[in-house]
Amino acid sequence: MSTPDYQQILEDIRNEVQPLLKKGKVADYIPPLAGRSPLHFGMSLRTLDGTTYSTGEARERFSIQSIAKVFNLTRAMQLEGDSVWRRLNREPSGGAFNSLGQLERESGIPRNPMINAGALVVMDMILNHAEWGEDLILEMVRRISCEPSVDYDLMVAEAEHETGHRNRAIAWLLKTYRNLDNPVERVLQAYFRLCSLSMSCEELATAFHYLAAGGVSADGQTVATGEQVKRINAIMLTCGVYDEAGDFAYRIGLPTKSGVGGGIVAILPGQYVATVWSPGLSPKGNSLAGTRALEILTSRATASIF
């Protein structure tokens, strides 16, 4: 089978999604996110051999937000291996990504590492290894994205910190169930910094190379074992886009992770990483044009893990 003409597909996608750009709703709970125009669109596809196809604003950096939870989990698995599952589960949440009721019903054990409660617990594990655990993650991301200038956007982190009342409630509930070792404010600060990572589609496509390549990063280092990579991909597929996991699996058929900044990352193991960015969100919180873009991609290039 010949390689699809990815560049042409990306250009077609960019044209097709134009009408959707105005229909999404930009996240407005903090000023730095609210300031983005819904008209932005960028997309990259990077194959295993390093070839990168891009369209639109693929080099414009944006706030990757929850996409960073995958880096968070990867770093924790490096440090703790399978024992991360002593403190959280890996089942789909079947509901809101920031529900306190679910966390309460399940006695402080988050359903998976992709909901906020789970990511806070994962960050807490990392903080048990280093006081400034978020720097361990930043260091890794800079390396695997081959881009040392990648950084936290402290203005975004600060804005999240000021308005993050629900995450604060979640953290105190975790504390109630003794599932948070470090001080609540320290965990929140590290978590909000993590989510403030500012990266472009191209940088993300490089950084997530290891999930398509059995654990080896774009710069040739082993970030995770082959087994770990399969498992992270499985978690992305079942839990990566909150209450749309089933719909994404059905329509796109790839492991994906989205962020409220409008970014989405998708992995076709053994072949490529695709990344897309458009700030307008669907009512369920995933990039509207981005979701459609990935659906067109997998349909046009007849790619799917299934």
Add this chain to the structure above:
Amino acid sequence: MSTPDYQQILEDIRNEVQPLLKKGKVADYIPPLAGRSPLHFGMSLRTLDGTTYSTGEARERFSIQSIAKVFNLTRAMQLEGDSVWRRLNREPSGGAFNSLGQLERESGIPRNPMINAGALVVMDMILNHAEWGEDLILEMVRRISCEPSVDYDLMVAEAEHETGHRNRAIAWLLKTYRNLDNPVERVLQAYFRLCSLSMSCEELATAFHYLAAGGVSADGQTVATGEQVKRINAIMLTCGVYDEAGDFAYRIGLPTKSGVGGGIVAILPGQYVATVWSPGLSPKGNSLAGTRALEILTSRATASIF
């Protein structure tokens, strides 16, 4: 109908409940409460004319805890009247007194002022009137109990503050829904002080005179209107003992309010206030011997509002 021989009834009750004293479980989440022996038992009944009948350790002070929520509500109604209901409901909770899931489902509007979330909102209202709002309540309680030495137990308050993670989670969730005006830590501090009120059965029986007497306190001042008193009693009956409200109404038939310190207050409008204390709790968190004591009282004295 002749007046029942209350003194005899109280003595009988004290004898009958002895076997129950060892069966309850003393609250142990903070050291000052955990330190109390389950063998304590005291009871008072104070009729409208001021006659007081007592048995056991009716003059021993204990931590009144959630019983103070009634003072809290009364003080807020003095300050704000019916507008307190703009920020909370008055329906039975049908569940745990400290549920975050319920608060979340109902978008930050507490179901009633007797669950923790509701009491925090009520305290927040009072703090909008005075920076040290809890002192407004203390002042009132000292007056209506005719006992100026009544005070907060700051060691209890401090212990609650250190371990009150779930209340902290509730407060932040209220903040998420913009239903808390003052800083979370200030509201919690005031709330924990309120709950730390240390009073005896006799002092409580005097202090709650106004709920049996149409709003007039034992020292002859108007604490609430007749209408307000009826409404506070109605809230106690439907919401005063958490998820045992129906069972208390069925077995005891009086408006009651319990606290985790083992105290319970019951009102027979137009006739008396009965108070009881025994630290051993039932699995649902109400004083085991105290509940039985009130059941015997209303059965023996054939009293009920129904």
Add this chain to the structure above:
Amino acid sequence: MSTPDYQQILEDIRNEVQPLLKKGKVADYIPPLAGRSPLHFGMSLRTLDGTTYSTGEARERFSIQSIAKVFNLTRAMQLEGDSVWRRLNREPSGGAFNSLGQLERESGIPRNPMINAGALVVMDMILNHAEWGEDLILEMVRRISCEPSVDYDLMVAEAEHETGHRNRAIAWLLKTYRNLDNPVERVLQAYFRLCSLSMSCEELATAFHYLAAGGVSADGQTVATGEQVKRINAIMLTCGVYDEAGDFAYRIGLPTKSGVGGGIVAILPGQYVATVWSPGLSPKGNSLAGTRALEILTSRATASIF
């Protein structure tokens, strides 16, 4: 204290509620109920000595629907005493009157006898005593209302039967938890007949005399013990109007039971039974004008159990 001029109060109420008549929504899930005009209004108040005050269409019969659940419970308590509580609780439901989720969470034990699941279990108990158990209730109602012509409206019962899918689901769920002994269709048939009872305000005021009079019916027979009456009143207060129990207790302050046909019954123990009918319902399913009528009554006649 002189007796209030009840006749005058009733006339005033009738005038005051006129504007509300058009604002309620008539139950329309079955044709026989949907056919009633929202403009109907009738009210009766019957004191312990048998004096009856009436206004409006107080002699017009209507479908009493859930009000009949009180007769159902009374009859079962006659047959089984306190052992009725082996199969159901008496706590406020804190939610919808016909929730399957709650019944499932609580493993098939209905929260109280005033929600549909609870009433089905109560009827099932009665059917264990007589194949046509609903006739045992009818017989009792005819006697205590001093009106032998009171009857089931089989057209209403039939219409309920045809459309009662949710009650059917509830019954099968009870069966799942082995909390229904008789065949589902038999229990449903008896239950729908029970709810189809057609009575007027005056007839209801007579029939419920026993709840104001310590268990003695208008025709001088003992329907329940004094203890049982207190307990039935307690259940009405905490559970009689579904998710408005707290609000009714607060605003009206009497044990009440409502029906979807627009009727409401209220008890002031030792003094009177008040009944009201107006088919237009509030969004929570209680008669809009009827609720307001009772609120005016207890406010004007300064009556309350609290």
Add this chain to the structure above:
Amino acid sequence: MSTPDYQQILEDIRNEVQPLLKKGKVADYIPPLAGRSPLHFGMSLRTLDGTTYSTGEARERFSIQSIAKVFNLTRAMQLEGDSVWRRLNREPSGGAFNSLGQLERESGIPRNPMINAGALVVMDMILNHAEWGEDLILEMVRRISCEPSVDYDLMVAEAEHETGHRNRAIAWLLKTYRNLDNPVERVLQAYFRLCSLSMSCEELATAFHYLAAGGVSADGQTVATGEQVKRINAIMLTCGVYDEAGDFAYRIGLPTKSGVGGGIVAILPGQYVATVWSPGLSPKGNSLAGTRALEILTSRATASIF
């Protein structure tokens, strides 16, 4: 990469899982299932070219139960295409496979076609095409399994019918929300027959060939489009094993579907169908030895879709 020695792997698996056989609990809610010994074990793996590897009792027929829901969905998609999603969703349930509470919260729209509520709706769609819709499915299964003797086990179906109170409650709740067109008892009868399908591991491995082969069945006919196959596999991965979907994705990494009879089917698209049977179940209702067998298979043969 050379083909793994599947026969050797299967033999190894059979040895390794022996100690687990006694630890599972055989489903005992109907006699025909309760009668099976937990010591049974069979497994088959059939590659795309038709080569079949087997071990243990791979030719012994068992009750495939919920595995049949995949045939059900496939048949409905043949008849109705994407419009099946007008009446049900495809999100993980995040909870029990037979929850009424969830169905109620989501207003009668089942979360996916793999929970009982969803399968009933799918069967109802098929019944809209043929009065004896279950025969349409049987006909297809006989063809794609190349085994005309495959049949319903009417004794099992009858036993389910007699005890299926919870499914009956679900069906009536669907009816309440107008999401069931045919008579409840007809839908249930057809559904229980569907679940009573009696097949062996080898027969299942042949029958599900189409899910590994882009929609073409073992006998060379097109059962589904390539797109449909991807989507069915996606649904199996996210919803196929109830509340263990995340754990299965993590540990096994293949689309799977289990049944309470102890069978599990797993698909590696483009390569093989693996089937396993052992009646002892885990507390979550999936075959204990069967789950472990698939985990060993994918680990030993380093296969995964991720």
